[in-house]
Structure formats: C-alpha cells, structure tokens
Amino acid sequence: MSQRCAIVFPGQGSQRPGMLEHLPDVPDLDRLLDAAEGLSGLPLRDIARGDDESALSDTRAAQPLLFLADWAWGVTLISEGIEPVALAGHSLGELAAVTVAGCISVEAGLELVVLRSRLMAEAAAASPGAMAAVLGMDRDDVVAVLSGVGGVWVANDNAPGQVVISGTKRAVEEDALRELTAAGARRVVPLKVSGAFHSPLMTNAAERFAEVLCQVQFRDAAYPIVQNAAPEPARDGRTIRSRLEEQIVRPVRWTETMLRLLEMGADTLIEAGPGSVLSGLARRVEGLTGLSVDAEGLDRIREEVSR
Secondary structure: OOOOEEEEEOOOOOOOOOOOOOOOOOOOHHHHHHHHHHHHOOOHHHHHHOOOHHHHHOHHHHHHHHHHHHHHHHHHHHHOOOOOOOEEEOOOHHHHHHHHOOOOOHHHHHHHHHHHHHHHHHHHHHOOEEEEEEEOOOHHHHHHHHOOOOOEEEEEEEEOOEEEEEEEHHHHHHHHHHHHHHOOOOEEEEOOOOOOOOOHHHHHHHHHHHHHHOOOOOOOOOOOEEOOOOOOOEOOHHHHHHHHHHHOOOOEOHHHHHHHHHHOOOOEEEEOOOOOHHHHHHOOOOOOEEEEOOOOOHHHHHHHHOO
C-alpha cells in the first residue's frame, strides 16, 4: 500500500456505551478483558455495555477500556498492511501507541494503564479539580489570560481555537471562566472528568507512576512515536519511557504533535479507537485529513490509504 498516514490513538473522553461491541476480531482480546477486570477490580464489560455514564467516565474504568479498544484497532490497521510514518496518542492513547509500536507487551501496557488510572483517581480524590474546554482562543492567548489567575493551567492544546484548562474547581469554574469570557473566548465548556488531569495537581500520581515505569524495560519502537510531553519523533525505548514519566503532569501538546506529523510526511491521521475526536481535530490543520475507524470504517480507510 502507498501510505502517507499516521495512526493516532484517542484518550479519555472518547469512551461511550457500547464501545466494545464493534471492535475488530483480535486474538486474546477476551483474555485481556478478563485480565483488565481482575487488575482493576471492576466489571468493565458490564460498564461498557451499560448506560451509566458516571461509571463509564470513572477514570479507573475508562482508561483500561479505551486502552484495549485503541490497541485492538491499532494492531488491526498494522495487520492490514498500513505502514504509518509515525504513531501518536492523546494522553492515555500514548500508552496504546507505545504498545502497538512494540516497546512493551500488551500485558505490560495494560498493567501500566490500570496503575495509571488508579493513581490519577487517588490524586483527584486528594486534590479535587476540574477541567474545561476553551473555544475560540489559541494557546498563547489563554496562557496570557491565565497568568493572572492562580490554580489553573493549560492542560491540552488540542487544535487551533480549542484549548483545555485544568485546575482547582473554583479557579476553573469561576475565576478562569470570568477572565476568559471577558477576554473574548467564544465558550468555556466544563468537561465531565473526575480530576484536574495534566496539571500540577497530578504531581503525586506522576511521581508514583514514574517509580514503577522506570523499572519497566522498553524496547525500541517499530515506528517513530511523537509524544505529548515533547512532540519530537523518537524510537529509542529509553527516551520514550522518559517522556512517559512526565506525561501525567505535563500538558498534551496536540497541536504541535499534528504539525510534527505533517512535517514527517503524513497527510492523513487515522484515529484508531472509539469516536472521532482526533480525526475532527486533524481537519482543523491545513494539509491534514482525519479518518476514524469508528466513523468511516475499515473498508473506507483501506481505500483512502491505497490511493
């Protein structure tokens, strides 16, 4: 196949009821779901099938479910003969990227994801926080406004005109909302998350995760990976692991990630996982097209990347 594509993996926020029903037929997926339920202590299959959005948005359930869905689609795309110029993942999706790239086994990846979800949930309980999407402003403008507001930070630079902030509930829902609205933000939309992810309020979780992560041996990646904390391509296993250590507490630099993938020769981002958030963000960048396995389907993607 002739490809000029990158495979990207969505993170928390892309979960939805029924997300396991249309996954590709991947060997060991049932066994891995059993393992995920055992590690997390949660009935993940029932949560994914049910319509309780609060149970599904619980980071301890959402992260392992999304990881396995992302991984299943990623290995399926690779098995179809798609050779990406690089891989990238948004927040949690980065762990799917490093697993699909062969840096670690899927079993090791799942254990890390369950640990990550538990540590982030504990940090959120200890330091309650909130997140909100700022629409109609770019990152630099948001940073300038927040310089006068304590307890809130940029968490995700998702695309031109879409930035996510994270911090204490009062800082996000009152102080930042007031200042950003006055500065010309089109909307500030609260997000349904359980904590202030990718902010200093996650420092304890990041430190404890790094202690475990540094004991895991990472192989070199089969494909370059562009990571959230430092959007430069890497294949060296030690570099990839080091950047993962910082990811929980550092911003997701997704706009820069997309621009780097474009510079590397990708004109299409294939979203491997539930939903179409990342493929939608890709369409905001001139020169990029976004395709989602969930929205367009595998047959359409085969056709597009074969042209």
